Amino acid sequence: MKVEYRLKKTEAHTKARLGEIIYGNKVYETPMFMPVGTQATVKTLSPEQVASCNSGIILANTYHLWLRPGEDIVRSAGGLHKFMNYDGPILTDSGGFQVFSLAKKKDITPDGVYFKNQYNGDKLFLTPEKSIAIQEALGSDIAISFDECVAWPADRKYVEESVKRTLEWAKRGKEAHTRSDQSLFGVVQGGEYPDLREYCAKELIKMNFDGYTVGGTSVGEDKETMYKMVGYATKHLPEDKVRYLMGVGDPIDIVENVIRGIDIFDCVSPTRLARHGNALTKYGKINIKNSQYKSDFTPISDVCDCYACKNYTKAYIHHLIKCDETFGQTLLSIHNIRYLIHLTEELREAIKNDSILEYREKFIEDYYGTK
Numbered sequence: 001m002k003v004e005y006r007l008k009k010t011e012a013h014t015k016a017r018l019g020e021i022i023y024g025n026k027v028y029e030t031p032m033f034m035p036v037g038t039q040a041t042v043k044t045l046s047p048e049q050v051a052s053c054n055s056g057i058i059l060a061n062t063y064h065l066w067l068r069p070g071e072d073i074v075r076s077a078g079g080l081h082k083f084m085n086y087d088g089p090i091l092t093d094s095g096g097f098q099v100f101s102l103a104k105k106k107d108i109t110p111d112g113v114y115f116k117n118q119y120n121g122d123k124l125f126l127t128p129e130k131s132i133a134i135q136e137a138l139g140s141d142i143a144i145s146f147d148e149c150v151a152w153p154a155d156r157k158y159v160e161e162s163v164k165r166t167l168e169w170a171k172r173g174k175e176a177h178t179r180s181d182q183s184l185f186g187v188v189q190g191g192e193y194p195d196l197r198e199y200c201a202k203e204l205i206k207m208n209f210d211g212y213t214v215g216g217t218s219v220g221e222d223k224e225t226m227y228k229m230v231g232y233a234t235k236h237l238p239e240d241k242v243r244y245l246m247g248v249g250d251p252i253d254i255v256e257n258v259i260r261g262i263d264i265f266d267c268v269s270p271t272r273l274a275r276h277g278n279a280l281t282k283y284g285k286i287n288i289k290n291s292q293y294k295s296d297f298t299p300i301s302d303v304c305d306c307y308a309c310k311n312y313t314k315a316y317i318h319h320l321i322k323c324d325e326t327f328g329q330t331l332l333s334i335h336n337i338r339y340l341i342h343l344t345e346e347l348r349e350a351i352k353n354d355s356i357l358e359y360r361e362k363f364i365e366d367y368y369g370t371k
Contacts, residue, residue: 015261028056079139100149197232234261270336306338
């Protein structure tokens with residue numbers, strides 16, 4: 001099944017979009033938050049628990065699955081859907097973020113990127129063709145072009161070279177892509193330079209990808225710079241293709257970037273926050289480990305419909321986290337993922353009602369306690 005995108009409405013006062021992703025006989029509305037299952041699992045959760053949060057697409061990591069268990073094992077299992085028992089759409093990233101997080105500049109060549117296997121020390125070489133081959137073997141529904149994700153700040157000369165490399169890799173990857181049942185997205189890079197973002201977007205559009213990803217954000221920049229970089233990219237992207245912002249999950253960043261025309265988001269933050277005892281709420285982030293919650297017999301949030309809030313109290317979850325019990329992390333992960341998915345559900349309603357700017361104002365007032 002190849003995913004399709006349908007634009008239903010653009011909000012009257014902004015670039016915010018209401019859309020649908022069609023996957024077989026299922027329809028998923030956008031804007032959407034995608035939980036991250038880096039190693040073919042969303043940490044501490046079963047697929048059923050993820051689905052109970054009203055999840056649509058989830059994400060798995062090409063680079064890490066290449067290392068363990070290996071794409072051939074996943075293919076032999078029947079692909080990611082059967083391997084991890086998730087029947088919704090699955091997106092795999094390209095390994096491009098690992099270029100930013102794991103590789104040194106000297107390891108980046110025109111042909112591909114050298115890595116060191118963190119588990120056995122072997123020398124690895126990831127190319128655009130190899131990235132596509134791995135993603136085809138994994139059997140994801142959406143694959144991402146191999147790109148270079150550049151840290152911020154970066155001088156213009158290097159970003160120019162990086163954009164050319166990303167475009168060449170996109171071309172090579174698209175030529176190598178053979179699965180007609182798998183969508184392929186191109187990645188818009190260009191740092192904080194509007195003309196480079198425009199150039200990268202327009203060149204990718206000429207290659208006619210199934211969707212487009214805005215990359216190179218959440219790499220050290222402040223929020224206003226991030227929002228500018230996203231806007232530089234989305235203004236040049238086609239209306240009839242889905243737009244994906246990689247690795248962004250701070251609630252305010254989802255709100256702001258929906259306003260700038262982004263459709264889908266992913267981030268490891270909800271489960272990472274949970275493992276440190278943090279819960280996202282309408283009135284800001286709280287740390288359940290704090291002593292004030294030891295005898296608080298109310299739910300994490302009285303406006304949340306997740307399994308954790310329906311069945312457990314802050315006091316119980318405080319106890320679990322203080323005792324390092326995995327169930328506490330599970331409950332907080334369920335809550336945080338549901339919080340971000342519910343946030344996108346509210347944003348969809350705001351787009352339908354042409355009231356997203358008012359929604360942002362109220363969100364900031366509630367979440368940060370300011371007007």
